[in-house]
Amino acid sequence: MLFFGVTLMLNIDDPAVTDKIPAIWRLAFRPFFLGGAVLAALYIPLWLVTWFMPQYSLFQTQVWSKVVPLWWHPHEMLFGFAMAIVAGFLLTAVKNWTNQPGLSGIGLAVTFFCWLTARVLLLLPFDIPLLVPALFDSLFLGLTALKLWTSVYKVKQWHNIGFPIMLFLALCINLLSYYALSERDFTLSNHIWQAMIWWMALLITIVGGRVIPFFTAIRIKQEKREAIPLLEKALILVMLLLVIQAIGQFLPMAVEQGLLVVAGVLHLARWARWYPHKTLKEPMLWSLHISYMLLPVTLLALAWNIDNLMVYRNLLHLFAIGTLAGVCLSMISRVSLGHTGRNIYAGPKMSLAFASIALAALFRALMPTLMPDYYQTWLWISGGFWFIAFGLFVWHYVPVLSSPRVDGRPG
Numbered sequence: 001m002l003f004f005g006v007t008l009m010l011n012i013d014d015p016a017v018t019d020k021i022p023a024i025w026r027l028a029f030r031p032f033f034l035g036g037a038v039l040a041a042l043y044i045p046l047w048l049v050t051w052f053m054p055q056y057s058l059f060q061t062q063v064w065s066k067v068v069p070l071w072w073h074p075h076e077m078l079f080g081f082a083m084a085i086v087a088g089f090l091l092t093a094v095k096n097w098t099n100q101p102g103l104s105g106i107g108l109a110v111t112f113f114c115w116l117t118a119r120v121l122l123l124l125p126f127d128i129p130l131l132v133p134a135l136f137d138s139l140f141l142g143l144t145a146l147k148l149w150t151s152v153y154k155v156k157q158w159h160n161i162g163f164p165i166m167l168f169l170a171l172c173i174n175l176l177s178y179y180a181l182s183e184r185d186f187t188l189s190n191h192i193w194q195a196m197i198w199w200m201a202l203l204i205t206i207v208g209g210r211v212i213p214f215f216t217a218i219r220i221k222q223e224k225r226e227a228i229p230l231l232e233k234a235l236i237l238v239m240l241l242l243v244i245q246a247i248g249q250f251l252p253m254a255v256e257q258g259l260l261v262v263a264g265v266l267h268l269a270r271w272a273r274w275y276p277h278k279t280l281k282e283p284m285l286w287s288l289h290i291s292y293m294l295l296p297v298t299l300l301a302l303a304w305n306i307d308n309l310m311v312y313r314n315l316l317h318l319f320a321i322g323t324l325a326g327v328c329l330s331m332i333s334r335v336s337l338g339h340t341g342r343n344i345y346a347g348p349k350m351s352l353a354f355a356s357i358a359l360a361a362l363f364r365a366l367m368p369t370l371m372p373d374y375y376q377t378w379l380w381i382s383g384g385f386w387f388i389a390f391g392l393f394v395w396h397y398v399p400v401l402s403s404p405r406v407d408g409r410p411g
Helices: 029-052 069-098 105-121 131-154 162-182 186-220 229-248 253-272 283-304 309-338 351-365 372-402
Strands: none
Touching: 029 069, 029 105, 029 309, 029 372, 069 105, 069 131, 069 162, 069 186, 069 309, 105 131, 131 162, 162 186, 186 229, 186 283, 186 309, 229 253, 253 283, 283 309, 283 351, 309 351, 309 372, 351 372
């Protein structure tokens, strides 16, 4: 299986050409993982200052006329941080899947520039039309989707065609979020954030189902558990329905509650088959398993509290931090080593970072519900653990991502 491997790239890169490209622009995982991690480390402290110490925030009301902080925070965590990791991940993986040249050089720099420009424009205290950051965001997602589409289409690899389609769907949802901001329709915005949370969960369902059992079986030297087709199809269908329900709200609450329960049970059954109890000695594995486990835990907890809006919103962070950010942190740590020719299991010590992101999830999602009188304290503690997690990644991986492969191969 070639998925996310560090082999089989012998025929699609000419070293005479790639060696002239600065290391950071040789494959998409390099700038996007680093950019996404830096953004993550900086934006949560910025958000906490904005929320609890507005007098020191960048978002001063007298100069900020377009961007509303309550919109900016979820938008940038989803379309800024998470989508950068997704783009770097998929643009790197599609090279292995299809044996087609990866996005590199000027093309990669332009795509990353579009992502970065949208982030900067949303922070500038000027009266910039929202159409401008929306355009750069759309170019970033559109160029990413186009590269995925052309690579998959050239080799007629139809089982992966869903990824560019999902990116195009994300582009449309993002444009809708800018429209909601321009209209100050924050009910629509909340539906969009919920939809994108389940969009991310759907992506983790698909990709996680491929890589987590594969990585686990190789490391613990046991036969990989084969997927159960009916279970896989049912999970994708239920997660897709949750995405649609989040935007359209077309199903009664009782039906949505049932979908959450079904999805949670199916995810738990799936995860239990992947030998999670045999990963406890390997941080690169237990970090993935804990993060994935928090997906069904979140789904079941949301179903139980579906009629309690405050608890429901707190619990969404169990997925957003524990699963989404946790999977991102674990995978970028792993992929960055593998795709730079390093031993995945002999790299920087990331156990503290992986534990910190799990603690950040618990303090943000559970403690405000259990002890709401200390709400602000829990958020600052959670933010501290979050900063430790991504700060450690940036500290350890800047040299890895900015230097050529240690084995001298392209990429």
